[in-house]
Amino acid sequence: MNKIKTAIIGAAGYTGGELLRILVNHPSCDLVCVHSNSQKGKKVTDVHPDLIGDCNLVFTDEVPTTGLDAVFLGLPHGETKGFLEANPFSEETVLIDLSTDFRDESNGFVYGLPEVNSEKIKSAKKIANPGCFATGIQLALAPAISKGWVNSPVQISGITGSTGAGKKLSETSHFSYRTGNMSVYKLFTHQHLKEIKQTFRQLNEEFDSELLFVPYRGNFSRGIWVTAYFPFEGTEEEAVNAYKEFYKDAAFTHVSDRDIDLKQAVNTNKCILHVQKEAGQLVIYSAIDNLLKGASGQAVQNFNLAFGLDEKTGLNLKSIAF
Structure with missing residues (x-):
């Protein structure tokens, strides 16, 4: 098979950098x-110095609209639509958008959560990559939603590392703000709730429960930890078995019988889940890396599916435990 000619649009940020780190070593990617508009003319290694010896490319603000097999779109939210209007790619080019612009599945985009939509993704030319919190929450609750177990408000809390705020500096991403600190933002109103509810209604047309989501800023650089719970009349064994059955064919989502921790998922494309029943509640813990399974790693997973490759190609990333 010829290598897949690929472009990354908006490659100077955190998610763009993660895409570069994966794709320069992907065996099927050229x-x-x-x-990058802001870094045009600079060497990739001037912006991502850890890629010295791995990438000799130079950032450009000019993009060929022909001759490309795949394009990853890592632009800020709200900018992708305008970029695609100005740069009409071939209908045969696979587009994978990491912004929020098409997660409502408008303009022919398929929502790219492989554990739910893998068959659609395999034949898609336009894929909307899920958000980071959205991924962790959906994978925590999808089996329960599909079983019809959720009939009341779901309590959800989630904490994310500072890279979730993007590379552009803001007051709440300063080291002096984040270190030794925690804070809540977008209480019950986080933008990812819209795409989460969309998926849950696809899994179960009768789903109409509130998602009471409390997002926290964490004092670490990467990773997302989600805790979700709701009243449950069944047994813990029944729930664990249902979760394992739901994810039995999932390449990266795993249900652990033991307590989990965030470092198990950081630097991987995995979502690691733990399910238990306590005080009449079914409690699910979900751990992902916000830049990988929550963004760039999942985008490459979708790339692999769209081109008929093994889902894990280029994504065996774990090298450290501590």
Whole structure:
């Protein structure tokens, strides 16, 4: 098979950098264009110095609209639509968008959560990559939603590392703010709730429960930890078996019989779940890396599915435990 000619649009940020780190070593990818308006003319290694010896490309603000097999779109939220209007790619080019612009599955995009939509993704030319919190929450609750177990408000809390705020500096991403600190933001109103509810209604047309989500800023750089719980009349064994059955064919989502921790998931494309029943509640813990399974790793997983590759190609990433 010829290598897949690929471009990354918006490659200077955190998710763009993660895409570069994965794709320069992906055996089926030929990375031919690395785009950035702000860094045009600079070597990739001037912006991502850890890639010295791995990438000799230079950032450009010019993008070929022909001759590309795949394009990853890592632009800020709200900018992808305008970019695609100005740069009409071939209908045969696979587009994978990491912004919020098409997660409502408008303009022919398929929502790219492989554990739910793998068959659609395999034949898609336009894929909307899920959000990071959305991924952790959906994978925590999808089996329960599909079983019809959720009939009351779901209590959800989630804490994310500072890279979830993006590379552009803001007051709440300063080291002096984050270190030794925690804070809540977007209480019950987080933008990812819309796409989460969309998936849950696809899994179960009768789903209409509130998702009471409390997002926290964490004092670490990467990773997401989600805790979700709701009243449950069944047994813990029944729930664990249902979760394992739901994810039996999932390449990266695993149900652990033991307590889990965040470091198990950091630097991987995994979602690691733990399910238990306590005080009449079914409690699910979900751990992912926000930049990998929550963004760039999942985007490459979707790339693999769209091109008929093994889902794990280029994504065996874990190298450290501590």
